[in-house]
Amino acid sequence: MVQHNDTDHTVARQGTSKPAESPKPCAVPPTHFHPFRDQRECDLITQAVEYLNHSGFYWGPLEVDEAHARLAKLPLGTFLIRDSMQANVFFTLSYQAPEGPTSVRVLLKDGGFSLAGSKHTFSCLFGLLGYYIASPKKSLSMPYRGDMPQSLQELARRAVVRSFGKDSIQQLPSASENIEYLSSCQGGSLKV
Numbered sequence: 233m234v235q236h237n238d239t240d241h242t243v244a245r246q247g248t249s250k251p252a253e254s255p256k257p258c259a260v261p262p263t264h265f266h267p268f269r270d271q272r273e274c275d276l277i278t279q280a281v282e283y284l285n286h287s288g289f290y291w292g293p294l295e296v297d298e299a300h301a302r303l304a305k306l307p308l309g310t311f312l313i314r315d316s317m318q319a320n321v322f323f324t325l326s327y328q329a330p331e332g333p334t335s336v337r338v339l340l341k342d343g344g345f346s347l348a349g350s351k352h353t354f355s356c357l358f359g360l361l362g363y364y365i366a367s368p369k370k371s372l373s374m375p376y377r378g379d380m381p382q383s384l385q386e387l388a389r390r391a392v393v394r395s396f397g398k399d400s401i402q403q404l405p406s407a408s409e410n411i412e413y414l415s416s417c418q419g420g421s422l423k424v
Contacts, residue, residue, distance in 0.1 A: 272343055277322055280345070280357040284313060284323075289375035293317075299326040300333035302376065309373030313338070313357075323357070327372055 284290035291299065294314040303310055303326060311327035316337060323338040325347065337348040338360070344353035345360045354360040364372045396404060 273340060276340065276343070276345075276355075280323075283358060287313075287375065288377035289313060291378075296324075296326070296335055299324075299335065302378075303328045303333040306376060307373070309370055310376045311361075311372045311374075312376045325361075325372075329371070 289312050291312050291314045294302075294312075296317070299312060299314055303312070306328050308328055308330060311325060314324050314326060316322060316324040318337065321337045322340060324335050325338055326333060326335040328334075338357065339346050339348055342353055344355050345357045346353040347360070347364075352360075352363060354363065361372065392401065392404070
C-alpha cells in the first residue's frame with residue numbers, strides 16, 4: 233500500500249503547475265534472503281547475526297571457493313560460518329573434513345537451526361555448533377577467525393594515538409594521575 237503525506241495532497245489541491253510526484257518506496261537493502269515467515273524466525277536470525285558479528289568466525293558473503301581455499305591448509309575440524317548464496321538459506325558452515333574442505337547449509341526450520349541432512353534442531357546457532365564440536369565424531373574442533381584479535385591494550389593504544397596523535401602521547405597525564413583525579417572527583421570512592 234502506498235502512503236501519501238498531506239503536503240502531496242495540498243499541492244495538488246492548490247492547483248499549482250507542478251505535478252505531484254509519486255512517493256518513492258522505502259529503500260530496502262538488496263539481499264538474496266527470503267522474507268521471514270514470522271516474527272520468531274526474524275528474531276532467531278537477528279540474534280544469530282548479532283552473536284556471529286562478535287564471534288570472529290563469521291565471514292559474511294564469502295564465496296565457497298574462497299572459504300575452501302582459506303580452510304585447505306588448516307587442521308582437521310577448523311570451521312567458519314558464512315552467508316549462503318542460496319535464496320532460501322541464511323548461513324553455510326564450511327569446515328576442514330578428512331577429505332578436504334566441505335560446506336553444508338545451515339537450515340532454519342521448525343523454529344530452530346539444523347544442518348542439511350541432520351535430524352537435530354537447535355534453538356540457537358551456537359547450540360548447533362556446540363553440539364558438533366562436542367560430538368564423538370569431532371567434525372568441528374576450532375573456529376577459523378583469520379587474523380588474531382587485538383588485545384584490549386592494543387585497541388586502547390590505537391584509540392589514544394588516533395585521538396591525540398602520536399607526537400602528543402608524552403604530554404598526556406599518566407594512569408596514576410588519572411586515577412588520582414577520578415578519585416578526587418568521586419569523593420575518593422574509586423577503588424583500584
